[in-house]
Amino acid sequence: MSRRLLFLVNDAGFFLSHRLPLARAAVAAGWQVAVASRADGRRAEIEAAGLAFHPVPIERFGLRPLAELRAALAVAALCRRLQPDLLHCVTLKAVVPGLLGARLAGVPAVVLAVTGAGRTFSDGGPVWRLLQQAIPRYLALLAHDRTRLLVQNPDDGAALAARGYLAGRTVLIRGSGVDLAAFAATPEPAGPMTVLLASRLIAKKGIESYVEAARLAKAERPALRFLLVGAPDPGNRDAIPEARLRAWHEAGAVEWLGRRDDMPALMAGSHVVCLPSQYGEGVPKCLIEGAAAGRALVATDVAGCREVCRDGETGLLVPPGDAGALAAAFLRLAGDPALRRRLGGRARAVAEAEFDVEAVNRRTLALYDSLVSGSRRG
Numbered sequence: 001m002s003r004r005l006l007f008l009v010n011d012a013g014f015f016l017s018h019r020l021p022l023a024r025a026a027v028a029a030g031w032q033v034a035v036a037s038r039a040d041g042r043r044a045e046i047e048a049a050g051l052a053f054h055p056v057p058i059e060r061f062g063l064r065p066l067a068e069l070r071a072a073l074a075v076a077a078l079c080r081r082l083q084p085d086l087l088h089c090v091t092l093k094a095v096v097p098g099l100l101g102a103r104l105a106g107v108p109a110v111v112l113a114v115t116g117a118g119r120t121f122s123d124g125g126p127v128w129r130l131l132q133q134a135i136p137r138y139l140a141l142l143a144h145d146r147t148r149l150l151v152q153n154p155d156d157g158a159a160l161a162a163r164g165y166l167a168g169r170t171v172l173i174r175g176s177g178v179d180l181a182a183f184a185a186t187p188e189p190a191g192p193m194t195v196l197l198a199s200r201l202i203a204k205k206g207i208e209s210y211v212e213a214a215r216l217a218k219a220e221r222p223a224l225r226f227l228l229v230g231a232p233d234p235g236n237r238d239a240i241p242e243a244r245l246r247a248w249h250e251a252g253a254v255e256w257l258g259r260r261d262d263m264p265a266l267m268a269g270s271h272v273v274c275l276p277s278q279y280g281e282g283v284p285k286c287l288i289e290g291a292a293a294g295r296a297l298v299a300t301d302v303a304g305c306r307e308v309c310r311d312g313e314t315g316l317l318v319p320p321g322d323a324g325a326l327a328a329a330f331l332r333l334a335g336d337p338a339l340r341r342r343l344g345g346r347a348r349a350v351a352e353a354e355f356d357v358e359a360v361n362r363r364t365l366a367l368y369d370s371l372v373s374g375s376r377r378g
Contacts, residue, residue: 002030002032004085005026005084005086006036006086006088007034007036008087008088008098009036009037010091011037012037012038012040012041013042014091015090018090018285020049021179022360023035024050027050029365033052034052034082034084035051035053035054036075037055037056037058038058043055054082056075057071058074058075058094059071061237068100072097072100074097076100078101079101080105084107085109086110086111087101087110088111089111090115091113096135099147108146108371109146109147109372112147112148112150114150114160116280137164139166140166143166148170149166150173150364151172151173152176153281153282153303153304156280156304157170157172159280173363174355174360175283175284175288175307176357176360177288177356177357178289180356180357182264183263185292186293188340188341193225194227194272195214195226195271195298195330196229196267196290197210198230198266198273198286199286200230200236201232202238203238203240203278205278206275207276209320210228210274210323211248211254212323213323213324214226214253216323217327217330221334232245263286263289264289268293272295272296272333273289273290273293273295275309276300276318276320276326277304277320280303281305283308287299291308291348293344293348294347296316296333296340296344296347297314297316298329298333299316299318300318300320301319301320305317314346314350
């Protein structure tokens with residue numbers, strides 16, 4: 001009899017970009033796989049991948065008690081109906097209602113995936129400080145012996161353990177992996193150095209620092225190109241307004257390309273891949289894709305980014321929010337093609353050794369197996 005796996009995500013688009021290969025690997029390993037998320041227009045894509053989709057009223061952002069309770073009750077009802085052997089909650093936003101829903105429904109095994117410290121652990125506001133204190137107690141109260149906290153980098157693991165987040169039940173698996181065949185290493189393209197930033201277009205990703213660094217670098221080397229890839233996200237309060245994105249594009253500092261689905265080609269046409277995030281990441285997908293493509297990396301020295309962008313080895317690290325340091329890194333790489341190629345070659349080797357999606361999926365499926373062994377529902 002097939003084991004049943006249910007993913008709970010607050011953003012179906014994130015599932016498609018980061019966890020679809022894992023879901024397919026689970027199906028190949030004999031699991032029945034379903035996805036629960038907001039009804040946000042991505043259902044057809046999930047079902048086209050052969051996965052069952054179940055809408056639940058989970059919000060993308062924020063932690064409002066009544067909304068979280070409503071989502072938890074919906075998750076519990078869904079779990080009673082589907083009887084999953086394992087619930088995998090993806091992102092902290094899904095963890096809060098997912099864990100309560102799983103306990104109410106008696107789900108035998110639960111994986112709580114924190115995909116980066118993000119705002120919850122980096123914001124110093126009073127609401128977020130309260131959450132930093134409350135969430136560990138919440139997890140400790142509801143977790144059971146077959147609950148695991150999945151983190152993507154050791155910095156997050158240490159930080160969460162220090163706050164009491166399921167100490168002793170934390171598992172480290174670095175990122176969601178990269179398809180090494182799709183993102184094949186290719187020689188650098190001809191022409192002036194081109195930098196690629198592909199990200200959610202929100203302020204905390206360092207988009208404004210990138211634009212200012214592009215202005216500074218182009219003042220010295222006008223031929224340099226700086227690409228910005230991503231769609232506006234008006235539902236996020238930290239989103240960069242579309243009008244500002246268009247203004248930057250028209251001013252010529254960056255070339256805003258909007259949403260693109262041809263990332264391997266974009267990386268093959270670039271020389272450098274950048275992510276100037278201002279908060280802790282999990283393991284950024286754009287950086288591991290850039291590494292797999294054999295491109296030199298430029299990133300900020302924050303958790304997650306430094307897992308892939310290793311200063312002087314695979315790329316250059318700069319302080320978060322420092323546009324001048326970011327511009328200096330770009331200019332250094334523009335003036336030293338041999339350094340770019342050396343960093344890119346080492347980045348590809350690191351991607352092969354540590355971030356292969358097949359290896360990441362095997363480790364995650366092994367975690368699933370360890371949790372459901374002997375715990376099947378009657």
